[in-house]
Amino acid sequence: MTLNDLQSQLIPQIEASLKAKINAFDFNHTNQLKRMITYQMGWSADGAHDGGGKRIRPFLSLLCAGACKDQIEMAMPAAMAIEFLHNFTLIHDDIQDKSPLRHGKPTLWKKWGIAQAINAGDALFAIAQMTILKLADTTNEHICNLAASEFNQVCLHLTQGQYLDIAFESLDNVDIKTYLNMIEGKTAALIAFSTHVGGLAAGQTKDFLDLLSAYGKCLGMAFQIQDDFLGVWGDPLVTGKSTASDLLTRKKSLPILYGLENCPEFQDQWQKVPITAEYVLEMAKTLEICGAKKYVVTKAKEYTGRAFEILGQLFPKRNTYAVALKELTHDLLNRNA
Amino acid sequence: MTLNDLQSQLIPQIEASLKAKINAFDFNHTNQLKRMITYQMGWSADGAHDGGGKRIRPFLSLLCAGACKDQIEMAMPAAMAIEFLHNFTLIHDDIQDKSPLRHGKPTLWKKWGIAQAINAGDALFAIAQMTILKLADTTNEHICNLAASEFNQVCLHLTQGQYLDIAFESLDNVDIKTYLNMIEGKTAALIAFSTHVGGLAAGQTKDFLDLLSAYGKCLGMAFQIQDDFLGVWGDPLVTGKSTASDLLTRKKSLPILYGLENCPEFQDQWQKVPITAEYVLEMAKTLEICGAKKYVVTKAKEYTGRAFEILGQLFPKRNTYAVALKELTHDLLNRNA
Numbered sequence: 143m144t145l146n147d148l149q150s151q152l153i154p155q156i157e158a159s160l161k162a163k164i165n166a167f168d169f170n171h172t173n174q175l176k177r178m179i180t181y182q183m184g185w186s187a188d189g190a191h192d193g194g195g196k197r198i199r200p201f202l203s204l205l206c207a208g209a210c211k212d213q214i215e216m217a218m219p220a221a222m223a224i225e226f227l228h229n230f231t232l233i234h235d236d237i238q239d240k241s242p243l244r245h246g247k248p249t250l251w252k253k254w255g256i257a258q259a260i261n262a263g264d265a266l267f268a269i270a271q272m273t274i275l276k277l278a279d280t281t282n283e284h285i286c287n288l289a290a291s292e293f294n295q296v297c298l299h300l301t302q303g304q305y306l307d308i309a310f311e312s313l314d315n316v317d318i319k320t321y322l323n324m325i326e327g328k329t330a331a332l333i334a335f336s337t338h339v340g341g342l343a344a345g346q347t348k349d350f351l352d353l354l355s356a357y358g359k360c361l362g363m364a365f366q367i368q369d370d371f372l373g374v375w376g377d378p379l380v381t382g383k384s385t386a387s388d389l390l391t392r393k394k395s396l397p398i399l400y401g402l403e404n405c406p407e408f409q410d411q412w413q414k415v416p417i418t419a420e421y422v423l424e425m426a427k428t429l430e431i432c433g434a435k436k437y438v439v440t441k442a443k444e445y446t447g448r449a450f451e452i453l454g455q456l457f458p459k460r461n462t463y464a465v466a467l468k469e470l471t472h473d474l475l476n477r478n479a
Numbered sequence: 480m481t482l483n484d485l486q487s488q489l490i491p492q493i494e495a496s497l498k499a500k501i502n503a504f505d506f507n508h509t510n511q512l513k514r515m516i517t518y519q520m521g522w523s524a525d526g527a528h529d530g531g532g533k534r535i536r537p538f539l540s541l542l543c544a545g546a547c548k549d550q551i552e553m554a555m556p557a558a559m560a561i562e563f564l565h566n567f568t569l570i571h572d573d574i575q576d577k578s579p580l581r582h583g584k585p586t587l588w589k590k591w592g593i594a595q596a597i598n599a600g601d602a603l604f605a606i607a608q609m610t611i612l613k614l615a616d617t618t619n620e621h622i623c624n625l626a627a628s629e630f631n632q633v634c635l636h637l638t639q640g641q642y643l644d645i646a647f648e649s650l651d652n653v654d655i656k657t658y659l660n661m662i663e664g665k666t667a668a669l670i671a672f673s674t675h676v677g678g679l680a681a682g683q684t685k686d687f688l689d690l691l692s693a694y695g696k697c698l699g700m701a702f703q704i705q706d707d708f709l710g711v712w713g714d715p716l717v718t719g720k721s722t723a724s725d726l727l728t729r730k731k732s733l734p735i736l737y738g739l740e741n742c743p744e745f746q747d748q749w750q751k752v753p754i755t756a757e758y759v760l761e762m763a764k765t766l767e768i769c770g771a772k773k774y775v776v777t778k779a780k781e782y783t784g785r786a787f788e789i790l791g792q793l794f795p796k797r798n799t800y801a802v803a804l805k806e807l808t809h810d811l812l813n814r815n816a
Contacts, residue, residue, distance in 0.1 A: 172642045269635065298602055308594045320508070
């Protein structure tokens with residue numbers, strides 16, 4: 143089976159499990175609260191899939207479990223919990239960033255107001271917790287406890303990354319080291335947990351799990367840096383965002399921080415308020431000339447290279463799932479959207 | 480030992496444990512996030528207690544554990560988790576209600592902005608989760624898993640109560656049954672869990688735990704109804720709130736809903752916008768004449784009576800903790816602030 147085959151098989155399975163989980167909760171007097179959650183998960187009112195995310199994190203957990211033990215079912219509660227948690231963070235993120243749209247649809251707070259959106263996020267957080275605790279049924283109580291504790295350590299790490307992200311907005315400049323620290327919390331920590339918990343559910347040892355986390359962390363860092371790359375040099379026809387959108391929205395992403403640190407000409411351009419749609423192409427060009435593009439690509443490749451290296455150590459004898467993991471690692475970092 | 484003695488002994492112990500827990504987390508690059516949490520917990524920057532809450536919920540958990548087993552330490556992780564969770568809900572509540580003050584100090588969102596306050600609440604939620612999972616050390620992994628699952632069931636229940644509370648604001652009227660449903664989620668569920676988990680940590684059976692929950696639920700309902708009473712007829716010098724503050728802020732509390740349902744004169748008064756400080760005394764009088772005061776007192780007494788009844792069933796042979804529980808039940812429902 144190729145990565146594509148596994149995707150066609152497992153993503154619908156993840157999707158069905160997520161839906162069954164939400165439907166199992168008693169929302170009696172609060173059906174509208176349930177609707178907010180299903181809306182965020184990307185399901186239309188009649189339950190059909192309606193353009194949520196790619197379920198990449200739970201898919202990663204299942205692949206890692208499968209690569210360890212040739213079966214995936216025992217990791218399903220953790221995989222689902224991660225997707226619920228991810229969506230909880232998106233709900234609160236969108237309020238914090240004042241984002242009106244996600245996946246082309248109004249965000250939860252735009253549709254139901256800030257107060258109800260905060261609350262729906264909290265409900266989804268509680269659901270994520272109950273979901274991961276079901277590892278007690280598919281593994282054992284000891285593994286379940288470990289996984290739940292680590293899950294919440296990651297949640298705390300996420301809020302630390304988010305704290306920095308919000309704080310950065312009101313700063314003139316941010317040094318690159320602090321920025322990498324922030325994305326480690328905001329993006330890499332949950333992806334590292336996704337790979338880690340697959341192995342944990344499969345009963346792997348501490349040393350092996352540390353390596354799995356390290357693999358996931360590299361994957362997460364490279365993923366975010368690639369995102370930052372696409373935010374300046376991505377093809378708008380492919381990404382679905384406007385050209386150099388991170389410049390337009392003045393997002394302090396990695397290439398932009400590099401430019402602010404190393405390129406006086408870019409610093410001058412950045413000072414000009416507002417940055418117009420016509421002007422961003424020139425700014426992207428300045429960034430490229432001063433070495434920001436090369437720097438970002440090199441950085442992403444560093445993490446990617448390390449991810450492949452660890453993958454080789456983890457699964458020298460590769461089964462179907464491990465082969466798919468390698469392919470997925472390649473695809474994630476060579477994507478153009 | 481009397482209730483007072485136990486309070487002087489256990490509340491400082493709870494307080495010290497809460498502080499030690501927060502200090503044990505690594506906040507390295509995000510000290511300000513830690514400061515938000517300690518601020519919410521009522522601690523000044525140098526760690527002194529600075530007017531947080533009364534820690535009534537964790538105190539209840541410890542008393543229930545003690546009443547079951549004559550010792551309290553094994554329930555401490557759950558007691559702490561409940562206080563963290565309670566404070567997490569207060570952070571988000573204050574944003575949702577746009578409340579500028581709590582315990583006479585600016586609320587978290589007033590001081591640090593909505594985005595950071597949502598995030599600090601989320602961090603405290605994760606901390607609450609990690610804290611309850613420490614029951615594995617003081618009891619065993621099975622009890623720990625059960626407690627953590629029930630804890631999150633309660634979290635979901637809280638968000639359902641909160642959903643209704645927010646939704647009620649934009650409704651002209653709410654029937655009393657739906658209102659009682661709302662406060663069951665918003666207030667009683669966490670108090671019921673506080674009493675329940677004390678017995679769970681002490682290794683009690685399912686039937687006994689159900690009774691403990693029922694006791695806590697009655698306590699929580701009576702507590703909230705007494706709050707509603709004080710919101711209309713409380714002495715402002717004692718409560719620290721303005722006279723008939725719930726009328727002033729148009730809060731749809733139990734006496735007011737009774738008036739809207741049963742008293743045409745009160746309905747007319749309620750229509751007048753704005754309700755002035757001079758006018759509220761007249762309105763409170765109208766409510767009293769039409770039977771709202773009597774109704775609310777009767778309702779509170781119903782729940783209180785049931786609480787005492789269950790307490791007698793639970794602990795026919797009373798130790799120090801059980802005696803204190805009885806005294807506390809009496810005090811909570813006969814308080815005037």
